[in-house]
Amino acid sequence: MARAATTTDAFNAVAEPRRRDILDALVGGERPVNDLVALLGLAQPQVSKHLRVLREVGLVDVRDEGRQRLYRLNGTPLKTMHDWVSTFERTWTERFDRLDSVLTELKEKEARDGGTDQ
């Protein structure tokens, strides 16, 4: 088996930096493809392809307006990511890091003096 498809979920879709850039660019509101092309300095086909991936995971919606296609951000699928990552929030807090070190040291000491572990 190979790596999971980029269209599998938000995690995979957003692992690509360009796609994150696109989402960032859409925070300000709807934009036609050429706007994004100009903003990102990418070739138009690649932008369209990235947008396709984002659309498939529901991170953007499209709307036709004349000969343009206006893409709009829809962050809902990011909620899952946010929830998951938040689980680890304590981990990068300095205070927690210290606490963790202390706990680990305690464990090591215990394991050394008791003999009975687990």
Add this chain to the structure above:
Amino acid sequence: MARAATTTDAFNAVAEPRRRDILDALVGGERPVNDLVALLGLAQPQVSKHLRVLREVGLVDVRDEGRQRLYRLNGTPLKTMHDWVSTFERTWTERFDRLDSVLTELKEKEARDGGTDQ
């Protein structure tokens, strides 16, 4: 060019669900590889490989203890992800969604104005 390496950053490393599972399993504290093998129901080599990726992006630290290698969570690299995702937090708030819809409708109406009578 192909997809970015999984070891490029936390975004890519964590796009793989098994690796997320491993991190989840490590929230409770240090664990030897075989613990993870049992918990995840994966083959030992794959677990070791996933751990390698996690180590390369700094999401886990290792410590030798006899013939075991104890892996420990280090969520610091997740902070970047958290910060980025948080940027979009408003997006999945119901109230914001509604506001957004209204704004879009207004825009659509505006774009249409001046011509058709209604």
Add this chain to the structure above:
DNA sequence: ACATTGCATGCTGATATGGGCATATGATCG
């Protein structure tokens, strides 16, 4: 009708992936 603009899609090629399986390395025990 024809040219043009705005986007999407198709194809090619180099590349890294992740699982399966075998094997190497390393520490510990008898």
Add this chain to the structure above:
DNA sequence: CGATCATATGCCCATATCAGCATGCAATGT
């Protein structure tokens, strides 16, 4: 030392990716 437990690596392979480039196609302008 030889056996065994705990992990890491190596190799094979099917697969999806992403960039680049050409082309398809709908909407608009003249």
